[in-house]
Amino acid sequence: MKTQLRKGTLEMCVLAVLARHDSYVYEIVSTLAQSMDISEGTIYPLMRRLQADDWVSTYLVESASGPARKYYRLTPGGRDALAAMRQEWGSFVAEINAVLASARPQGETA
Amino acid sequence: MNREQYLQRLAAALGKLAPAERDEILADYRAYFDDAAADGRSEADVCAALGEPERLARELTAERKLADWEADKSPANMKQALGALAGLGVLNVLLAFPYLFLLTWLGSLWLGAVGLLIAGLVITGSWASHSVFGWPSLDNIVVNDSGVGPWLIATSPHDGQPPRLRIEGDHGETVRIEPDPASGKLVIEARDGDEHFRLERDASGNLAQLQIRDGADTVELSGLPGASSGSVLVLGLVLTVLGLVGSILGWKVLRWVWRGTGRWLRWQQRLVAGEAAVR
Numbered sequence: 358m359k360t361q362l363r364k365g366t367l368e369m370c371v372l373a374v375l376a377r378h379d380s381y382v383y384e385i386v387s388t389l390a391q392s393m394d395i396s397e398g399t400i401y402p403l404m405r406r407l408q409a410d411d412w413v414s415t416y417l418v419e420s421a422s423g424p425a426r427k428y429y430r431l432t433p434g435g436r437d438a439l440a441a442m443r444q445e446w447g448s449f450v451a452e453i454n455a456v457l458a459s460a461r462p463q464g465e466t467a
Numbered sequence: 468m469n470r471e472q473y474l475q476r477l478a479a480a481l482g483k484l485a486p487a488e489r490d491e492i493l494a495d496y497r498a499y500f501d502d503a504a505a506d507g508r509s510e511a512d513v514c515a516a517l518g519e520p521e522r523l524a525r526e527l528t529a530e531r532k533l534a535d536w537e538a539d540k541s542p543a544n545m546k547q548a549l550g551a552l553a554g555l556g557v558l559n560v561l562l563a564f565p566y567l568f569l570l571t572w573l574g575s576l577w578l579g580a581v582g583l584l585i586a587g588l589v590i591t592g593s594w595a596s597h598s599v600f601g602w603p604s605l606d607n608i609v610v611n612d613s614g615v616g617p618w619l620i621a622t623s624p625h626d627g628q629p630p631r632l633r634i635e636g637d638h639g640e641t642v643r644i645e646p647d648p649a650s651g652k653l654v655i656e657a658r659d660g661d662e663h664f665r666l667e668r669d670a671s672g673n674l675a676q677l678q679i680r681d682g683a684d685t686v687e688l689s690g691l692p693g694a695s696s697g698s699v700l701v702l703g704l705v706l707t708v709l710g711l712v713g714s715i716l717g718w719k720v721l722r723w724v725w726r727g728t729g730r731w732l733r734w735q736q737r738l739v740a741g742e743a744a745v746r
Binding site: 381382384387396398399401402409424427 | 496517519522523534
C-alpha cells in the first residue's frame with residue numbers, strides 16, 4: 358500500500374496544526390490528542406525530523422514565568438509539503454471509499 | 468518514575484550525542500514537563516505517556532547518526548549509523564552478512580583494478596624513463612605476447628651467477644635449473660611423466676626457447692624476442708587503460724551501493740518511526 362502515506366500521517370497532522378498558528382510541542386500534542394490517539398513520546402523525535410527536513414523552524418519566546426519557550430513555525434517548504442500530503446491523502450481516501458462503496462455486502466446500509 | 472529520574476535516564480541514554488545537542492533535548496523535555504504540570508498532570512502520568520527514555524534516546528540517536536551520514540558519507544559515520552539503527556531493532560543481522568560480503572567483494576574487485584592501473588603506470592613510466600634517460604634497462608624484461616604463459620617475464624640480471632638445482636623423484640619426476648658453462652645457456656626444466664615444461668635462457672639473458680609438452684601435445688616457442696621498447700609501451704598503456712576503466716567503474720558501483728545503503732537505512736528508520744507514532 359502507500360507506505361509513504363501511512364508513515365506520513367502523523368507528520369501531516371503536525372504540519373496541519375502548525376499551519377493554523379505557530380505552536381510549542383506540548384500544545385501540538387494537546388491539540389492532536391483532542392481528535393486522535395497519539396503516543397506523546399514520538400512527537401519530539403518527529404519534530405526534530407521535521408526540523409532536519411527544513412519543514413519547520415524554531416524560535417524562542419521569553420515567558421514571564423520560567424525559561425523561554427521553543428516555538429515551531431512552518432517554513433515555505435513545510436507548507437508545500439503539507440499541500441502535497443493533503444492532496445495525496447484526499448485522493449487516497451477517495452480511492453478507498455470508492456472500493457468500499459462498490460464492494461458493500463448485501464443488507465449493509467450506507 | 469518522577470520527572471528527575473526520567474530526565475536522568477534520558478541524559479544517560481543520550482551519551483552518544485554531542486553535549487550541546489543532549490542539553491538541548493533535555494531542556495526541551497524539561498519544558499514539556501513544565502507545560503504538563505501547568506496543565507495539571509502528574510509527573511508519573513507524563514513519564515508513562517512519554518514512554519521508555521532509553522527507547523526515546525535510541526530513536527533520537529539514530530536520527531542524528533543518519534543525518535551525520537547524509538552530511539558526510541564516511542565509513543566512520545556509516546559505522547555509527549549502523550550501530551544506532553541496530554539499537555533501534557531496524558537491522559536484520561542475517562541480512563548484514565551477505566551485504567558485507569558483497570561490499571568486500573566489490574572492494575577487492577576495485578582494488579584489483581587499481582593494482583592494474585598502478586602496474587600500467589609503472590610500466591609506462593619505466594618505458595618513458597628508458598626512452599629519455601636510458602634507465603631502467605629493458606634487457607632483462609621479456610614481453611611474451613604469444614598467448615602462452617604470463618605476459619611479462621622478468622629475468623634475473625645475467626651477470627649474476629645462475630642458480631643450480633636438480634631434484635629427481637622415484638618415477639622420473641624432475642625439476643632442474645642448470646647453467647651450461649660452454650654456451651652460457653640456462654635451462655629450467657620440470658618433468659612429470661608425460662608432462663614436460665622447459666625454458667631456455669640464452670647467454671645474453673633473453674628467453675631463447677619455451678617448450679611445453681603434455682603427452683602428444685607440444686607447444687614450442689623458439690627465439691623469443693627480448694622486449695622491444697615498443698611492446699613495453701603497448702603493455703603499459705593497455706594495463707593503464709584497463710586499470711583506469713576498471714577503477715572508475717568499480718568506484719562508481721561502490722559509491723552507488725554505499726549511498727544506496729544509507730538511503731535504505733533512512734527509509735527503514737522512517738518506517739519504524741512512522742509505525743511507532745501511529746498506534
